[in-house]
Amino acid sequence: MDDVINQDGTVARELKTGTDAEVDMQSTNESQSRGTVGDIYVDDPRMTCRNVNVYYGDKQAIFDIDLDIGKNQVISMIGPSGCGKSTFLRCLNRMNDTIDVCKVTGQIKMDGQDIYDGALDVVPLRASVGMVFQKPNPFPKSIYDNIAYGPRIHGLSDDKQHLDEIVETSLKKAGLWEEVKDRLDQPGTGLSGGQQQRLCIARAIAVSPEVILMDEPCSALDPIATAKIEELIDELRENYTIAIVTHSMQQAARVSQRTAYFHLGKLIEVGETDQIFTAPKHRLTEDYITGRFG
Amino acid sequence: MVRVEKGLARRYRQERNFKRLGLGAILLGLLFVSFLFISIIANGYTAFQQTFVKLDVYYDPEMIAPVGETDPEILSAGNYGGLVKATMRELFPSVTNRRDKKKLYGLISTGASYQLRERVMQDPSVIGQRESIWVPADDDVDMLIKGHIDLNLPESDRRIKDDQLSWIQGLQEDDRVEKRFNKTFFTAGDSREPELSGIKGAASGSFFTLLICLSISFPVGVAAAVYLEEFAPKNRWTDLIEVNINNLAAVPSIVFGLLGLAVFINFFGLPRSVPMVGGLVLALMTLPTIIIASRAALKSVPPSIREAALGVGASPMQTITHHVLPLALPGMLTGTIIGMAQALGETAPLLMIGMVAFIVDIPGGAMDPSAVLPVQIYLWADSPERAFVERTSAAIMVLLAFLISMNLLAVWLRKKFERRW
Ligand SMILES: Nc1ncnc2c1ncn2[C@@H]1O[C@H](COP(=O)(O)OP(=O)(O)O)[C@@H](O)[C@H]1O
Ligand SMILES: [Mg+2]
Numbered sequence: 001m002d003d004v005i006n007q008d009g010t011v012a013r014e015l016k017t018g019t020d021a022e023v024d025m026q027s028t029n030e031s032q033s034r035g036t037v038g039d040i041y042v043d044d045p046r047m048t049c050r051n052v053n054v055y056y057g058d059k060q061a062i063f064d065i066d067l068d069i070g071k072n073q074v075i076s077m078i079g080p081s082g083c084g085k086s087t088f089l090r091c092l093n094r095m096n097d098t099i100d101v102c103k104v105t106g107q108i109k110m111d112g113q114d115i116y117d118g119a120l121d122v123v124p125l126r127a128s129v130g131m132v133f134q135k136p137n138p139f140p141k142s143i144y145d146n147i148a149y150g151p152r153i154h155g156l157s158d159d160k161q162h163l164d165e166i167v168e169t170s171l172k173k174a175g176l177w178e179e180v181k182d183r184l185d186q187p188g189t190g191l192s193g194g195q196q197q198r199l200c201i202a203r204a205i206a207v208s209p210e211v212i213l214m215d216e217p218c219s220a221l222d223p224i225a226t227a228k229i230e231e232l233i234d235e236l237r238e239n240y241t242i243a244i245v246t247h248s249m250q251q252a253a254r255v256s257q258r259t260a261y262f263h264l265g266k267l268i269e270v271g272e273t274d275q276i277f278t279a280p281k282h283r284l285t286e287d288y289i290t291g292r293f294g
Numbered sequence: 295m296v297r298v299e300k301g302l303a304r305r306y307r308q309e310r311n312f313k314r315l316g317l318g319a320i321l322l323g324l325l326f327v328s329f330l331f332i333s334i335i336a337n338g339y340t341a342f343q344q345t346f347v348k349l350d351v352y353y354d355p356e357m358i359a360p361v362g363e364t365d366p367e368i369l370s371a372g373n374y375g376g377l378v379k380a381t382m383r384e385l386f387p388s389v390t391n392r393r394d395k396k397k398l399y400g401l402i403s404t405g406a407s408y409q410l411r412e413r414v415m416q417d418p419s420v421i422g423q424r425e426s427i428w429v430p431a432d433d434d435v436d437m438l439i440k441g442h443i444d445l446n447l448p449e450s451d452r453r454i455k456d457d458q459l460s461w462i463q464g465l466q467e468d469d470r471v472e473k474r475f476n477k478t479f480f481t482a483g484d485s486r487e488p489e490l491s492g493i494k495g496a497a498s499g500s501f502f503t504l505l506i507c508l509s510i511s512f513p514v515g516v517a518a519a520v521y522l523e524e525f526a527p528k529n530r531w532t533d534l535i536e537v538n539i540n541n542l543a544a545v546p547s548i549v550f551g552l553l554g555l556a557v558f559i560n561f562f563g564l565p566r567s568v569p570m571v572g573g574l575v576l577a578l579m580t581l582p583t584i585i586i587a588s589r590a591a592l593k594s595v596p597p598s599i600r601e602a603a604l605g606v607g608a609s610p611m612q613t614i615t616h617h618v619l620p621l622a623l624p625g626m627l628t629g630t631i632i633g634m635a636q637a638l639g640e641t642a643p644l645l646m647i648g649m650v651a652f653i654v655d656i657p658g659g660a661m662d663p664s665a666v667l668p669v670q671i672y673l674w675a676d677s678p679e680r681a682f683v684e685r686t687s688a689a690i691m692v693l694l695a696f697l698i699s700m701n702l703l704a705v706w707l708r709k710k711f712e713r714r715w
Contacts, residue, residue: 098601100528123608127607131601133605137601140599140621150606153608153612153616200602203602207607
């Protein structure tokens, strides 16, 4: 790849139209990048998205998105429904590959490595970029097997004892251990909705990912279960990079450090969460935050 | 409010009527089924018993072999038919006329002589001894004892004549006639003599045929369904294949028989009347059923499970083998067993490949000529002897028992797999 990695770690984007790759990004730092208001860059990015477009057949769902996702940060993505939040999120672990008509262009890098590079294997990518879905989807297997499945297929454990350890630490990190330690052999589908979702988080953690993507993880849960998950997200931030899609602005405000506002497939504004919710710069963001539409 | 209540009454009435209609339909269905079962069982249960006659046989060394002989070849060459006749003559010494003697001998099944031979071969020391032995009666006697012969008919219209009647009465007074469990029916192959015929040949034929059919159609059907559902690109070719599979499911089964005749027998030169060819033909016939059922089962696996597996980094193949297939398996098995049940009851295509032949031997493998259960039923139903009527019904009962146990197996398998997940 002929991208230029600048001294400070930011990546100059490869322009589709020209060979002139050395566009000085620093100079446009504060200003709009393809119409996005706010700072799309972070000092210490885990993932960098440049010029991302997504098409479902002929229909374009995502337009020219540039965004950095910082290490050990929670970034939340908000916006009216149908604006492409899920679509963008699913680009980050190539989950969109499973949709036949879906086509992604542009560049998404993780730790400097292009994840859409033809040579890159999607299996390890999905192991290092875990995903938690809107509806809790535990496997119809025991709680233990739910967690152990990932480590097993990736060969992460040396023996049974090690696997037990992985299961235990994953469940502990997901705050579920105390509730299920006596019934690990019971089906994961028998847990309550909130527990199932934490089980799914534990399942994602078990393969030691670096990034965890969450697509409206609390939308099917009651307020108490939601509070638990939010608490958990805050704890997980220490070790993982998290990107969360949410339709609840309160949730975004509570759990995230950065917030990105999407509108009709475009990234309108991105910035520190406090700033987005107290002093949005773009009129669309302000309208959404203040509840004028949504 | 009043209007709502008015309408409410009508709505409830409609609901009640609909329920009644459904209940009526179910009752009607049950009525037909029970009628079917009752008539088959009423017709067929007597076939599980057979009339036997007790004979006091003197194993005459002159007719068989000298006392002490053990060479099976010599033993098996003995005149066992003569032995039976001699025993009968001894029982009714008054019968001297040649024609009457023939009628007398006719009371006993020709199978009696085989039975005597077996007895001697098994234990040659009986030669020169006298022994009581129960042998099967002729099918006409059997029918008489079971009350299927109308004695009010003139003698010429009856298969049992007046003097035969009196002999039978004599035997009965001597306690020499008895109805016993008809073991032959379950251990013998087909025969021209009803009392010697059994369904083991046809049942084994059906077994081997289904075995071949299952071992081909299940793996191929499931593999085709998995490929079409999970891997195949959605384009004109796969659409074409899909349409053709659906069409194949509707092709009359006799066409598959013709195809089998042309391809397996005429082109590949496989023998006629063998379960191998029958199984191949039935596999072709059941493939569409299995593919369609398996695809439906695969489709019904929630996409969230696939996403979950892909999300933790399972490859597409792992997603399918670890998660999708196990969840779809109960549905696939149900479809397969329904297909097998269809195949078990299929007659037409098997007629085309010669499985309708009269075969006495019990097949020992898939390459031995044999009949299958439905064809056996067809053959017996076509036979004039009254005794084959009850055997036809009995064979139908056996076929139904097979079908019911297959369905139970399907239910059991489904339950088992569901519990595991
Ligand atoms: N599988 C798909 N096939 C075709 N269009 C899709 C598919 N998934 C999403 N879309 C379209 O892409 C747009 C963005 O959808 P999505 O990313 O789900 O929005 P959000 O998550 O923000 O509600 C919508 O217009 C939606 O109709
Ligand atoms: Mg969404």
